[in-house]
Amino acid sequence: MSTDPYGLRPGEVAVELPQEFDAGLYFIGRIRTPWTTREACPRNARESDAVCTIEVDARYAAALKEVETCSHLLVLYWMDKARRDLVLQAPRHYDTQRGTFALRSPVRLNPIATSVVRLVRVDGTRLSVVGLDCLDSTPLLDIKPYFASTDAVPAATVGWHAAGKT
Ligand SMILES: C[S@@+](CC[C@H](N)C(=O)[O-])C[C@H]1O[C@@H](n2cnc3c(N)ncnc32)[C@H](O)[C@@H]1O
Numbered sequence: 452m453s454t455d456p457y458g459l460r461p462g463e464v465a466v467e468l469p470q471e472f473d474a475g476l477y478f479i480g481r482i483r484t485p486w487t488t489r490e491a492c493p494r495n496a497r498e499s500d501a502v503c504t505i506e507v508d509a510r511y512a513a514a515l516k517e518v519e520t521c522s523h524l525l526v527l528y529w530m531d532k533a534r535r536d537l538v539l540q541a542p543r544h545y546d547t548q549r550g551t552f553a554l555r556s557p558v559r560l561n562p563i564a565t566s567v568v569r570l571v572r573v574d575g576t577r578l579s580v581v582g583l584d585c586l587d588s589t590p591l592l593d594i595k596p597y598f599a600s601t602d603a604v605p606a607a608t609v610g611w612h613a614a615g616k617t
Pocket of ligand 1: 489490492493494495496529530531532533555556557563564565566584585586589590
């Protein structure tokens with residue numbers, strides 16, 4: 452088996468990707484976290500209480516107007532170290548093959564990650580938040596207010612993740 456953390460594991464399937472991209476995007480800042488290896492990162496946003504810093508580029512400072520009024524934010528970021536061609540994956544901690552769209556793995560056709568974070572403080576273009584799970588210097592894609600009234604679906608389920616299943 453490959454020693455590359457993003458190498459193929461048994462049961463994983465890659466596809467040939469299109470030769471051209473369909474759209475471009477702007478990295479609007481960087482996320483500062485205490486984690487410098489994939490293994491050291493929390494596996495999800497609720498696994499750590501560490502305060503991380505979202506550094507928004509000064510060019511976009513005006514876009515932060517009234518962000519300080521939000522208790523929670525939806526943060527979108529780009530998993531820049533992840534391979535992008537897997538459609539079936541066997542994540543280390545589950546060891547069962549599943550489709551990429553049934554997983555929160557960073558390995559995706561478009562490696563966009565998302566987390567709901569608690570906003571602790573805003574200092575100019577630096578946002579201190581709790582609830583991130585990414586490597587230090589991960590590119591920032593977007594910030595949106597989290598609306599519990601429309602975003603929360605408390606009854607939602609993921610069948611394969613139910614107790615007893617791997
Ligand atoms: C399972 S993903 C979940 C990401 C996000 N909360 C989501 O659900 O979309 C979190 C894992 O991605 C990996 N990771 C973190 N930052 C990364 C980066 N910049 N590039 C590639 N992989 C990264 C780490 O292994 C981390 O534990």
